[in-house]
Amino acid sequence: MNESFESLARDVRACRVCQPHLDHPVRPVLAGRSGAVIRIVGQAPGTRVQASGKPFTDPSGVRLRDWLGVSEAQFYDERLFAITPMGFCFPGLDAKGGDKPPRKECAPLWQDRCDKALSNVQLTLLIGQYAQKWHLKDRAQKTLTETVRRWRDHAPLHIALPHPSWRNNAWLKRNPWFELEVLPVLRERVRMLLRTATMTDF
Numbered sequence: 001m002n003e004s005f006e007s008l009a010r011d012v013r014a015c016r017v018c019q020p021h022l023d024h025p026v027r028p029v030l031a032g033r034s035g036a037v038i039r040i041v042g043q044a045p046g047t048r049v050q051a052s053g054k055p056f057t058d059p060s061g062v063r064l065r066d067w068l069g070v071s072e073a074q075f076y077d078e079r080l081f082a083i084t085p086m087g088f089c090f091p092g093l094d095a096k097g098g099d100k101p102p103r104k105e106c107a108p109l110w111q112d113r114c115d116k117a118l119s120n121v122q123l124t125l126l127i128g129q130y131a132q133k134w135h136l137k138d139r140a141q142k143t144l145t146e147t148v149r150r151w152r153d154h155a156p157l158h159i160a161l162p163h164p165s166w167r168n169n170a171w172l173k174r175n176p177w178f179e180l181e182v183l184p185v186l187r188e189r190v191r192m193l194l195r196t197a198t199m200t201d202f
Helices: 006-014 045-053 060-070 106-115 129-139 143-147 167-174 177-201
Strands: 039-042 081-083 123-127 159-160
Touching: 006 159, 039 177, 060 177, 106 129, 123 129, 123 177, 129 143, 129 159, 143 159, 143 177, 159 167, 159 177
Parallel strands: 039 081, 039 123, 123 159
Antiparallel strands: none
């Protein structure tokens, strides 16, 4: 029998593996319950999430919820959404003020266990190259753009997305097909899954 996500989450929050490599206190951030139907795998918490302890409490979260067509209440309903980034802790800032990559220790410790503990998930959103390369493996393309452009290859179980950060505004302008082609399908898929989950389990 697989471990429950609730038990796994307690282990994640107690993890201190990366602390020797960071100059700030670790604060693993994740969300969800075993019965969640949609899983979000992003990169790692940023400075605002490090402060709040709650995923996507920043402008990127506002944009992501708009992409999904969900309210804040729906997004943070752990019966619906599980959020399990590639790095559970804020990795710090680089010399240019951007977030460093997720710590390499994190994903091998936890992602496979999350897969097993979230057996009810019917859609996994892979945000950014780290999540796409880990979960799609050889199906991920050399660039994020190509992986996202070939989103139909991974649907309906996975949908690859760019990061909803303001830093990707230029990418969104260069790739208008994303908002025209991908987002309508994504919103409809999310709407159907949430409607079914609400009718069945609540």
